[in-house]
Structures are given as structure tokens and as C-alpha cells.
Amino acid sequence: MPRFSLIVPCFKVQGFLRECLDSVLAQSFNDFELIAVDDRSPDGCGAILDEYAERDPRVKVLHLPKNVGLGRARNAGMPHATGDYLLFLDSDDTLTPGALRAIADRLAEAGEPDVLVVDYARTYWWGGTRRNALAEVLAEAGPDTFTARTYPRILDLLMVVWNKVYRREFVASEGFAFPPGYYEDTPWTFPVLLSARRIAALDRICVNYRQRRQGSILSTTSRRHFDVHDQYERVFAFVEQRPELAHWRPYLHRKMGEHCLDILAKPDRLPPGDRAEFFRRTTRMFRAHAPEGALADGEVGLLEGSWTGYRIRRQAARIGQEAARRAEPVRDAAAARARSGWASLHAMRPLDPHLVVYSASSHRGMLGDPAAVYAKAREIAPQLRGVWVVRDAETAAGLPPGVEHVIVDSRRYLEVTARAKFFVNDVNWPGALAKRPGSVHIHTHQGTPLKYMGADLLDKPGARLGFDVPQMLRRADRWDYSLVANRHSELVWERAYPCHFTSLRTGSPRNDVLVNGGAGGFRQRRGIPETDTVVLYAPTRRDYRRTGHVDRIDLARFAADLGAGRTLVVRLHPSLANGPARGLGLAELARRGIVVDATDEPRVEEVLLAADALVTDYSGVMFDYANLDRPIVVHADDWDAYTASRGTYLDITAEPPGHVAHSYRELAWLFASGSWRDEESARLRAEFRARACEFDDGRAAERVVRTLLLGEAMPGAGIRLPGQGTGRDVLTSA
Template sequence: MPRFSVIIPCFRVQGFLRECVDSVLEQSYRDIEVIAVDDCSPDGCGAILDEYGARDERVRVLHLTENVGLGRARNAGLPHATGDYVLFLDSDDTLTPGALRAMADRLDETGDPDVLVFDYARTYWWGGTRRNVLAHVLAEAGEGTFTAAERPEILDLLMVVWNKAYRRDFVEREGFAFPPGYYEDTPWTFPVLLSAGRIATLDRICLYYRQRRQGNILSTTSRKHFDIHAQYERVFAFVDSRPALAGWRPYLHAKMGEHCLDILAKPDRLPPSAKGEFFRRTAEMFRAYRPEGAEVPAELRVLEGAYAAYVVRRQAGRAARELGRRAQRARGAAVARAGRARSALTLCRPLDENLAVYSAFSHRGVLGDPAAIYHKARELAPHIRGVWVLADQEQAAGLPADVEHVILGSAAYRRVTERATFFVNNVNWPGTLVKRPGSVHVHTHQGTPLKYMGADLLDKPGARHGLDVPQMLRRADRWDYSLVANRYSELVWERAYPCHFSSLRTGSPRNDVLVDAAPGHGAAVRARLGIPGDHTVVLYAPTRRDHRRGGYVERIDLARFAADLGEGHTLVVRLHPSLATGPARGLGLSELHRRGVLVDATDEPHVEDVLLASDVLVTDYSALMFDYANLDRPIVVHADDWGAYAAARGAYFDVTAEPPGHVSRSYRELAWLFASGTWRDEEAARLRSAFRDRFCEFDDGRAAERVVRLLLLGERERVPLPAPRRSPAVRTRSEELIQR
């Protein structure tokens, strides 16, 4: 028998059906059967399903003679299921790549529980993707199995049937079935979870829940929403038939009230003439099923009164919210006026020549080039007070006590930014920050650029989506100095940001640690990440794709790559920072990290530590390759979509023609490079040497010292000149400044 039976009921979804079925049949895990139920669909669903049935023996098609609705169509498929586990997949949704393999591995790991609950992400018709906001419930459930009584928060998840895998003999033994009508998932999910002796979770996005432009059937205005009452009556009947579940009645009573009030509050669910009737029916049920002695939550006490009182309360709530918004706008205007007046007075006061303000990566912490300059300033110029700007208190939580900081937009932020002489950042400061005469703005950038930046994006409409390039350039007009690690970057930045700044050939301060790292630095990082000291560490660091909404494209099967690397290797993955909080990690990375298949280093605050801990870098087009070249360790460029990337984003040179190491254009080539040992051969060393000469030109370990001595201390005579790795070109303005 197969491991999984996937039941797909179909009705009027011909435009989405092939994508749904393909997402199942194209899974790498093949031990499955598909039971597709044509619910007497009037469109082409039946014919499409017959095509699949004719060419794939794993597909069985059932044609119902009349339309019975979603729940009973699922019931029709159940008797034909022979798999160990049953999944229900709605025919406009899709499984994510690798989902069934991840489920199978988790089921084996937990000893075949009754139910496996997995994660999902909503995909919107306009292209957006948003992960389930309660995903943390799955992550916090632990490694083993549990019951609903042990972890009742599992019942807070969306009350749907399709985010779970059910052990078939458990379903058959308990006699679970779907009732007719709307909200048919409710009297299935509650009984299943309350009855399960062993529940496991999988913290991985296994399903894309399609949000159609016209909404789903529950978004339509209809009296069928009254079905919710009958569905909860079925839930209470089930609990009444199981005396051991009696303790759940208070929870279910409150849940019913919340669910019904939520339906009533939606403007597009019930006909206006039916709302009073719906309220009264809900109130009757609420009274009838209230457990003796149970306290009614404050937000549900409205069900103990009349419908008119509910309407008055809703209207009062809306009025109060509107008054609150007006008051907030008035307060904001008053604060702005006061701020302008105070700023006008402050701007008359002299700058504090011993005050420097730092920020990095949109105020995310003490990181990158600004951090390297800050630490060197504390060493060489301790009289200069350094203050960090952070986005919120969460960013400040882990800072040492002696690191002074202010929160963006606060009064303290305004005080320091109005008086500071020095501003150091690797992104632009907010547009509201006024550059005062005499202040010095140092822009460090975020490494050497491969992809188009700044004004060059004007010819790339897809890449500049959401970016206001003219505004970006107006903010860049505040720069006094632009730091560069090589002459190539100097030319790029002066073209991409046509502003009045001076380029300084200092090198990248954040790379000082790569050049001067202590011998044991990498080993200490490995130990902290749990990597055996004798392993070869392969770092995979992909960049984002601007031509794909969300930015993430899974170019490599990470589990397969980790396995193909073999014994004695550890795969470390670090996603682009812009992908760290999106759904990308939920598509398998977090689960593979939990299982020890690889190490997810995306949250490591200092990327330099991750680079030092590795023996080889595999990347596509990430700027990390330029920093990594300082280590003189092998680099492999995986460029399977270089043409699409370069066309969409734009690139300053062809990295596949001038690479820092070997280039793979398919997974097969990538796997061969490592299996054969070619990744570290003489040709790889030759390519890396030429790349280092060009792009690590001024990185000699003293970049931060140059910045501090030249710009903060004005010690031009003590500034060490960078020693280019190749013959010098014409002297630039930055070298003239250093020598003056």
C-alpha cells in the first residue's frame, strides 16, 4: 500500500486544477496515490482528471453523478484510500516542492502519530505570499508527540482539514466523516484533534493556500452561513458522546461564540435582513450550550443581550475608533509643529565635534562596516561619543551595556542627530534627517556591487519595483564620502550615485576581520554552530531574485545537496537578509536545520563569522563572493539562471566569464564539482587569484583605521596608504586627501 493517499475534490476549478495535480505528481516522494473526485463539475474538470488518470497509474478518478459539495466529495474518496496516511487537498491549492518527503520523514521520526499538522502559506492573486501567522505554534510543539490536552494551542490554528495528514486506520476506527453544508471542516477538525492520542507537528510550509481574487465560497453573501450553527451542534454532540472529553466544553463554547460573531461582523457574509436572525440563533445556542458555572469572556457577553444592544455596541466601537484616529492625527500634527520649532532652535546651536551617529542595515544592529568603524573609533578616538540608531527596543535587547543607542524617531534620536558631526551608515538615512553644514556623512555601502544599483536601476523597471530612485539620490546627496574596496567599485558608485561625494580608497572595514582573523576564530564559530571540527564546511549563500515576487527561488534541493556532499561535510545555508523573515525558511530550511541535515546560519548576526567558519563558498550572484575572496578559499558560482537574473536586475560584468572559481550551470554540474574534487583544483586557485587582485585591491586589514584617522581624527599624516594588489593607476582624489 502507498504511504499517502491524496484526496482532491474538484468543482469548477479547471483553471487551477492542473497546477494542483502536478504539484502532487511531481513530488520527489513517489509512494503515493491520488484519488480525484469530480463533484459533477460543469466545466472541464472531469476531462482534465481523466487525462491524468490515463497517463499516471497513481491517479484514480471518481465521477459523481450529482454535485454533493466539498465535504461529501471528500467522503466519496475516503473508501478508495489505501495509503497509510490520508491528505485532503483542495483543487485550487498546491503542495510545495519536497512537501511529501518532509512529511514522510517526520512521520518516521515520530513513530506514525495519529495526526501530523504541517504549515502553509497564503498565496495571493496579485503574487504576494504570507506565511501562517501562527507558525510558531508548530515550532514550539517540540520534537515528539502530544495530545490536544497537553498542547491546547494546537486548536488555535486555522480550523481547516487540509493542513494535516491523518493516519487512515485512526480515521476508519473513529468513523470520522464530513457533514454537508458550509464550515464542514469544523465538525471534522475538532473531533479529530480531541480524539488523537498522538499528534506531531512539522514546522515547514507544505501547502500554498490560494487566495482567489473573488474570494472563496465562504466569502459569498448567503444564508448558508447559518450552517455554522449545525456544525457546532455536531461538535457538541461528539463531545457529549465521549465523557472523557467533557472538560473541553467551556473551550468549545467560547470558540463557537467567537466564530459566529466573526461571521456576523464581516460585511460580506450575511444578507442585511438576516443579521438579526443570525445573532438571535447564535445567542440561543450560546445559552443552550453554556457549561454550568462557566464564566463568559467579556468579549462574548454581548450574546447574553439583545441584537439591538449588539448593534449599538458595534456603532459605538466604530465611533470610538474614529475619534481615536482623529485625536491621534491631531496629536501628530501638534508634535510635528513642536518638533519643527525645537529643531529650528537646535539648528542654531553648534555641532558636537565629539559625537558620531552610526546605523547599519536599516537600523538592525551593530553590524557590518559601520560596526567595524565604531569599534576602531572606540580604540583610537575614545573621546568621540558613538551612538547607534536602532529600529526598536527588540533590536537593542542583545546589545552590551556600554553600547549607547537611541530608537529611531524618538526624542533622544532627534537630539543626537541634530547635534552630531559624524554620520556613518551603509544605507541611506531617513529623508527627514537634515544635513547640517559642517556635518560629515560617511557611506560605507554593503560590499562590492555585481548587480545594478542606484540610478542604473532606472533602466530596470522590474528591479526597481517599490523603489523611488529620485528620492534615493536626494538622500545620497547628503554623502560626503563613499568608501570603496577597489577601483571597480569606485567607478560603479560614481556612476550609480551621481552626487557630490568623494570616493575614498580605504577598503571595506568589515573585511578587516577576514584579513586579520586569529587562527582559531573559524574553529570557535564552528563549535558554537555545532559543526564537527574535522568537517569540510560548505557555505551556500544565495541572493534574492528581483524578478520573482518575494525574492526567493529554490535553486537547489538542499537535502539532496547535503546528502551528495557525503560524510565529513557540513552544509551551512545563509539566506539573503531580506529573505530572513519571509516564508523562504519555512519551505524546508528550518525543518532540515532541526533534523541536523544542515545548519541554517541565516540568523547569525555577523556574516563575517559564518565566512570564517567555512571552507568553500557556493553562491549565485551574492556580493559575499567579493568579501570571501579575501580568505583565499575556494568559491563556486552556481549560475543556472544567470541569463534571467542579468536581464531582470542588470549586472556590471558577466560573473560567469570572470568568475572567482568554477561555474556550474545545473545541479548535476555542481554535484560533480564536489564529487570530483574539482572545486579546489589549480584552475580554481588561478581564477580566485585574478578575482582577488581585482576586487580585494585595498582590503589589507586596516580599512577601519583609515576611516577613523582620516575622517574622525583628521590625522592625514598617520593614515596608512592601502597597497593595491596590482599596479597602481592614476591617483584619485581620495589618495590626495590622505596625502595632504
């Protein structure tokens, strides 16, 4: 008996079918059967299914004598299922890599629940991917099982069949089956979830839900949308037969009203002549099933009125929305004039020589090099007033107590930026910020560059998709000083940003803590034993994929292969933190304690200090980590694709900071054999450190404060500002 039975109904999907089948058959978990149902498809689906069945014994094909529709095609497959659990996969969707393994592990952990609800991502025809907007419902469900009554938020998720896994005996004992019709998932999903005694959640993207260019069948204009009424009648009938479910009637009553109004609100769903009839049928049903004492408030209150009243309300709403849209540019223009006037007023006042404005990572808080400079300024130059620019109130709430801040584009922001003498940032300031004569802009960057940046992206159209290089250079024209940690960075920045700034060989202020051996509380916060060897995996984004994310390593396998006494810590590239990357396994593995997810750690320096070894592909974090003189392994299994799409200034495989693995097998062997920290690794690292950490001596932040903010000379610093002494000149003008 297999663990899973996957039922895949097929009708007119020959262009997508192979991708669907391959996504199942290529799973690392093999204990399954695939029951493909040819719903009398008029295209080549039947032949494709037979081809797969001939070469793979896990595939069973049913050819139906006539077309019966999606729901009844699923029913046709169920009697042939022998697995412990049922999965229904639409034939134009796909399973994500590793999905079945993750599902099997979660079912075992949850003790064989009746239903397991999994996450999904919408994949668009133009290449975009967007995770389910309600993914937090699964994350907040926790590791224990529950019922719909104890965790009703589970019903907020999309009412579809394919984002759930069902215990076959539970389905058989309850007699669940799909009815015919257009909205067949509704009378299946509600009864299943309301009846299940044990439900579990898996916070992992297991299904890629394809969004076709011309939309799904439910988004086409047709009278078949009237089917929604029949399907909800089936739901109400089911509840009527189960007295223990009577308390769900108010919820289902409102849900039905909201669902029907949603169909009616979309102008492309119903033929114009049928809209009034749809509304009246909905109101009759709404009133017929209204629980005693139910209040039809909010949007569903429209169903208590007439079709004429509904149209008037909708028309008034549309008029209001259109008026608001027309007024918005006027309001924006007036607000812009007001902001400009306020900024101009303060720009008439003299610059404040003690005011320093800081920002990092597009106003995301006290981070990186600017944070290191700020901390050192507070220590050795208390007369300087440091003000941080943050993007919103939530970010401001995360600042340490006593840190002065302003929210970007606020009146206080305009006042402070108009008066400040010094500006410290690791990315460009917004274009609206005008540089006053006499102000000093210090650009710290975000580390040593490996991949192409700035003007060098002009020859890489894929990497600069949506990126305005000329605009970026206009903003970089405001830089007065560019901080570098090595001569490589100096040369790259001057080429990538052809602007009039002065390069300063200060070192990277954020690396002072690495050079000086600062302590971090990361291990203690995350419960990592002090005796464990911590291996940090820090992959970067890929420009040859629109989402930027590519799974290069099976994290669960890598964590297992590292063995006992070793903890795998994963930190994704910041640009991937809020996308689907974590939902493809990382979040679930972190919840189960297989890996530690450090993506959201605000101070990457603390993560680096906690790591005994770094595994990365092409992330610039390797240049910072080299200051610790600890082993680095480069995983370069797609180097050619990466360099072709993004472009790199160095061949990191020819001059690496440690051993290079060109496949996962090589990577696993390096750690199994101990070669990751052998003499050759140490030799490569020493040569790399000499190049990458050339100016990182632990005093970079002090150097910036004394020489740039205070205008002092700093003996032995290796910097000479214009007009300061006759020491060794290491400044270059770009």
C-alpha cells in the first residue's frame, strides 16, 4: 500500500500536462501512485498519459468514455486509490520539489491527521511568482492538530481541494464525493474541514498554482456561475443533516453571501442580462438560510435590499472611487508643493555642523556600516547629533531606546535633511533629497562587490530589469566620499559609478566587530549548544530567474549529512526574505528544528560571529566573513549561468577563499572528509584575506568619525583628507 495516491484529472491541458506529471514523478519521496484520469479530452492528453504509464509503473491511467467534468473525474479516480492519503492535483499545476517528502514528514509528526492543509504559490504566465497572501494562517496554526472550531482561521484560506491532503479512510467513512458543477470544490471543502476531527497545517509551498494568461474557467463570462447557488445548497443540506454542525450556519450564511457578491462585483463573470437574475436568486437563498437573529451588516447587507438598491449603492461606490482617483493627483500635487515649501523654508537656514543623518538598507533601521559609524560617533563625539531615517512607525518601534529618528517624507524628515551637514547611507538617498552646498554625503556601500553593479549593468539587461541606471547615477552624483575595504572595491566603484566622489580606504565600519572579536548573542538566542559546530549557509539571488530564488541545496539533506554536533544556519539574501523562497521548505525546516533560519536577524555580524564555517555561492558576505579567518566553502554549481546573467568582477572559482564544490556531492564530501578545514583551505583563505580585508583593521568606524565628521587627523589611519598634513596619500578622485 503506497503512502499517497495522487489523482490528476485531465482535460484540454496537453501544453501543461508533461510539466505536471514530471513534477510528481521527479519527487524525492517515491512511495506514491499517480492516478491520471483522461476526462475524454479532445486533445493529446490521453496519448501523453499512456506514454507516461508505459514507462513508469507508478502511473495508472483511466480513460473515461465521456466528459464528466472536473469533480466527477476526481470521483472516478478515487475507487482506484490504495494509498493512505489522497492528493488531488489539477493537471495544469505542479508540485514543488521536495513537496511529498515534506508532506510525509509532517503527517508523521502530526500523528496521521484527517486533513493536512499545505501552502501554495501563484505562478504567472509572464514568469512571476506570488505566495499565498494568507500564508500566516498556516504558520500561526502551530505544530499541533486542531479542528475548524478551535482554529476557525483555517476556513479563511482559498476553498479549493488541491491545497489539502486527505486520509483516505476518513474520506471513505464520511462518504465524501464531488458533485457535478462549476464550483464543485465548495461542497467538498466545507464538509471535509467541518467534519475533520484532527487537522494539521504545513507552512510550506507544495503546489504551484498556475495563473493562465486568459484566466481560469471560473473567470470566464458565463451563466454557469449560477452553479454557486446549487453548491451552497449542498453545503447547507450537509450541515442540516449534522446537528453537531448547526453552530456553523451563521458563518456559512455570511460566506455564501460574500462569495456571491464577489462574483456579482466582477463585470466579466456574468452576461449583463443575467446580473439581475443572479442577484435575486442570491437574495432568495440568503433569506431562506438566514439563521434566527442574524444581522446582515456590512457588504452582505446589500442582499437585504433590491436589485435597484444594489445597483445604486454600487454605482455610488464607483463614482466615489472615480472621484477619489481624480482628486488624488491634485492632492498629491498640493502635498508635494507643501513639502517643497517646507523644505525650502528650512534650506534658507544655515547647515547644522553637528547634525548627522543616517539611513541603511532603504530606511530599514540601524544596520550595517551606518550603524557602526553612528555607534562610534556616540562614543567619541557626543556633541554630534545623529538622526536616523526610517521607513515607517513599525521600523521606528524597533530602534533602541533613545535613538532619535524621523520617518521618511514626513515634515520632520524634510526639516532634518534640509539642515544636516552630514549624510551617511549604504544605498542612495531618495531622488527628491536635494544636496545643499557644503553638505557632506558619505556612501558606505554594502560590502565588497563580486557581481556587476551600477553602470556595468547596462550590458546585462536581465540583471537590470526594472532598474533605472541613469537615475541611479544621478543620485550617486551627490556622493562626496566612497568608503572601501580593499583596492578591488576602490577600482570597481570608480568604474561602476562614474561620478565625482573621493574614494577613502577606511575599511568597512561594520567589520570592526569581526576584526576586534566582538561577542554576539545569536547562539544563546537560538538555543544552539556552545559545543556545536555552526555551519552558515548564505546563498545569493539569481538574476536568471525572475523570482531570484533557485534551490541549489536540499537543506534537510545537507543538515543530515553534516551529522551530529553540527548546526546548519541559513540566511537568505535580503531581497528574498519576503518572497516565496522561505515557503519552499526553509520555514518548515526551521520550525522542526532541522535548520536555524537567520534571514530576519537584523545584525548579520552576530550571525557571522556565531558561525564556525561559511558555505556560500556568490554572496558578498564571504568578503566580510574572511576577517574572522574561519573556513569558507564556495558552492559554485551554476557559476557559468550566474556569470552569464549577472556578470562578475572576479572569478571566485579561480581565486577562492577556500575549497570550491561544483556539485552537492563534492560539498557533502568536503565536510564528511574534514577537508573543509585542511591546510589547503587555510592557504587559500590567507591569500583571499590579504586581498579582501586589506584595510579592515578594526578602526574603520573611528576613522570615519574622526576624519570625516570631526575633521581631525588620525595618525596611522592611512587617510589624508585634502589640506590635512603630508602623510601617505591614499585618496583617489573618481
